[in-house]
Amino acid sequence: MTQTTVQSLRDKPAVRWTALILVALTMFFGYMFVDVLSPLKTQLEETVKWDSTIFGTYGSSEFFINVFCGFLIFAGIILDKMGVRFTAILSGSLMLLGAIIKIYALSEYFNMGGIGFDLLNSASFPASAKLSCIGFALFGCGCEMGGVTVSRAIVKWFQGKEMALAMGIEMAIARLGVFAVFWTSPMISKHFAQKGEMFLSVQAPVIFVGILLAVGLILYIIYGFMDKALEKEQGAEEIEEEEPFKFSDLGKVFGSGMFWIVALLCVLYYSAIFPFQKYATEMLSSNIGLETETAAKIFSMFPLGAMFITPLLGAFLDYKGKGATMLIIGAVLMFACHATFAFFPFNEVSHMAAVTIAITAIVVLGISFSLVPAALWPSVPKIIDNKVLGSAYSAIFFIQNIGLMSVPIIIGRILDVTNPNVAPGEPKNYTTAMIVFAMFGVAAFFLGFVLKIADKKKGFGLELPNKTK
């Protein structure tokens, strides 16, 4: 006699992996948009007169609303109250709205005195930059909200199944987005620059990724139908999710010493990664004398390496442990890369040697960027009570966003101060800026040690494997 069991949608691998691909693709487009202008810093300087301070402020603006209005905390509440479907579509819409504003800000029409130009323009801060910041800030709300929502969606579909693998793959797909944009953005820009279309040379890459964000919103809507079908089938209460957000949870989270060590380690480490991405292309062309397109291609090896190694290191952590050690090694490697760009005399060696050393340093940073995220995020459940895990993650993101917001401004200011007589588009001295990035590595290294010692004393099991035999 054969027995037939009714399979839930979650039990069908093809269905749950389709759900993952739908939400991960939107994050892929989101991460592309985050860095769409990063390889074009020099062109922005020449075309729309953004000096390094302005560029830094623009880079920071992604996090303005998340930090100053505490939007990330509200995002958690919205997610709890309205659910994954609504929040996913809201975050996708915010990302698209931000993109449309940025596309308008970089248009020839606007910059030639179009609607809103006179209202926003000032000698010290061009209207194109102000409006781009507004667009990027709205986009940033959607992107960070999307990040939290996607994690929740993965829990919904994968809890009790391949959840860590699904999270690793989602992160890898996001890294692929950064890789893709460091290739496509300079290529599109060059195409229009060669035709003498200066505004389009910075606007067209944004239009391209803006269209992808519209596709991303459609994917979120399609995901919404799958989400609804799952809820209808099982009933929302049957799906084990994290506890709903409560303000009192924040007290418990902020009262934990271990939370502060991890949150500070996170802000220090990520402050030397995402803000560095914004300056890396110009730093490479300045240090080694490369064209923008070539410098961006070299830098694209960073997210690509991280994409392949992160899931492997996640698996290593699952079976062998050594989470705190991985954080320490990651910080050392990050310091080594930034210190190389700060101190190595690239102009005193052959071009070939300079390029080889630069590529090696970038690959080392890629390994570091695999070690730290692979070890950091899965460490949080070991030190924080499961009941307040959702609040802990949003609190860590909030603290991290403060660093991601401040550092690009600081680096931009440093570049302008240390390069007083450098004309727009000319190579810059990046030594001081790179020393600052390297110092974040030193601080993260010490915090990694503090974490390891605290773990040894209190027995959180950060060095132990996740999987029990």
Ligand SMILES: C[C@H](NC(=O)[C@@H](N)CCCCN)C(=O)O
């Ligand atoms: C998972 C982690 N993402 C984050 O930390 C985000 N809060 C920051 C993303 C910055 C770009 N918007 C990661 O990507 O490792």
